[in-house]
Amino acid sequence: MNHQFVMFLLGILFSTHIMAITDLPPGFPRCKRTDPKMEECLIAATNQVRPYIIGGIPDFLPPLENFTVPKITLEDGKGALNFKAELINVTLMGLEKYKFTRYNFDVANKSFLIKVEFSHLYLKGKYVMTGQLLLAPIKGDGDFHGNISKCSCSIYHTVDIVNKHGIDYLKPQLTTPKIDIGKITDYGLVGLFKENKDLERATQNIIKNNLNVIVEEMLPAIEKVLGAIFDKVIFKSVTKIPYNKLYPE
Ligand SMILES: *[C@@H]1O[C@H](CO)[C@@H](O)[C@H](O)[C@H]1NC(C)=O
Numbered sequence: 001m002n003h004q005f006v007m008f009l010l011g012i013l014f015s016t017h018i019m020a021i022t023d024l025p026p027g028f029p030r031c032k033r034t035d036p037k038m039e040e041c042l043i044a045a046t047n048q049v050r051p052y053i054i055g056g057i058p059d060f061l062p063p064l065e066n067f068t069v070p071k072i073t074l075e076d077g078k079g080a081l082n083f084k085a086e087l088i089n090v091t092l093m094g095l096e097k098y099k100f101t102r103y104n105f106d107v108a109n110k111s112f113l114i115k116v117e118f119s120h121l122y123l124k125g126k127y128v129m130t131g132q133l134l135l136a137p138i139k140g141d142g143d144f145h146g147n148i149s150k151c152s153c154s155i156y157h158t159v160d161i162v163n164k165h166g167i168d169y170l171k172p173q174l175t176t177p178k179i180d181i182g183k184i185t186d187y188g189l190v191g192l193f194k195e196n197k198d199l200e201r202a203t204q205n206i207i208k209n210n211l212n213v214i215v216e217e218m219l220p221a222i223e224k225v226l227g228a229i230f231d232k233v234i235f236k237s238v239t240k241i242p243y244n245k246l247y248p249e
């Protein structure tokens with residue numbers, strides 16, 4: 001890949017999330033790591049916990065419904081897209097309709113292969129952007145939204161098992177998300193070149209005619225954001241829960 005975004009997650013990202021819990025919340029199923037049908041059990045578990053996690057669980061998980069990231073900074077594009085953008089209060093709707101199709105824990109290898117699908121995701125927020133798009137200057141700030149159908153995400157995740165005071169815990173090592181953006185069914189970017197309607201129209205046309213390229217270019221950055229979210233929200237939230245309670249023998 002010849003393009004590289006530097007991405008920061010800033011602000012008070014998940015700062016209300018204290019990670020104090022030392023066991024799974026009541027109502028959470030457990031899957032035995034010696035069960036030959038462990039993957040089926042884990043996939044079933046993702047459905048069983050849905051009602052609990054939609055609204056979030058204090059000290060454990062933020063709400064999935066209208067999941068909001070306060071600030072995402074994207075910069076240093078090289079290639080067709082070259083810009084610096086700040087995305088503010090990015091709300092993702094539809095995450096709660098997740099459907100896990102893989103949740104494989106390779107116990108011996110200490111690796112997870114997870115695949116999750118979303119029938120559609122709706123994204124909205126505010127943006128501030130300057131840069132270049134296919135050599136044309138681009139500048140603006142305002143509201144954006146997008147509607148994506150058939151989005152899926154695979155995550156390869158490895159852990160280490162660390163022993164603290166005689167108890168084993170999982171310690172996240174590597175998280176590699178890969179996303180597949182199905183189809184953008186609708187999008188909008190309001191506020192480009194507020195002072196120049198012609199430039200705005202021209203830029204909107206460039207975006208419209210190059211939507212696939214733009215999304216393609218942005219994927220590595222989106223994957224990084226997603227990886228950070230998985231690390232900070234999901235994988236880190238269980239690091240204080242003993243291995244034997246998470247995945248009993
Ligand atoms: C999520 O946002 C929608 C639309 O803005 C709203 O109708 C709904 O009540 C919100 N849900 C929660 C849990 O805040």
Ligand SMILES: *[C@@H]1O[C@H](CO)[C@@H](O)[C@H](O)[C@H]1NC(C)=O
Pocket residue numbers: 088089126
């Ligand atoms: C982002 O959301 C926070 C909390 O809801 C709000 O205080 C802030 O004004 C929002 N920022 C923008 C730029 O809309």
Ligand SMILES: *[C@@H]1O[C@H](CO)[C@@H](O)[C@H](O)[C@H]1NC(C)=O
Pocket residue numbers: 106109111158
């Ligand atoms: C086992 O782990 C190694 C390194 O983490 C990885 O490259 C390999 O693909 C894994 N094997 C399986 C079967 O997942």
Ligand SMILES: *[C@@H]1O[C@H](CO)[C@@H](O)[C@H](O)[C@H]1NC(C)=O
Pocket residue numbers: 120122147148149185
């Ligand atoms: C997004 O698109 C889907 C169909 O592709 C539609 O059902 C849904 O209502 C749309 N969401 C919004 C917020 O426009």
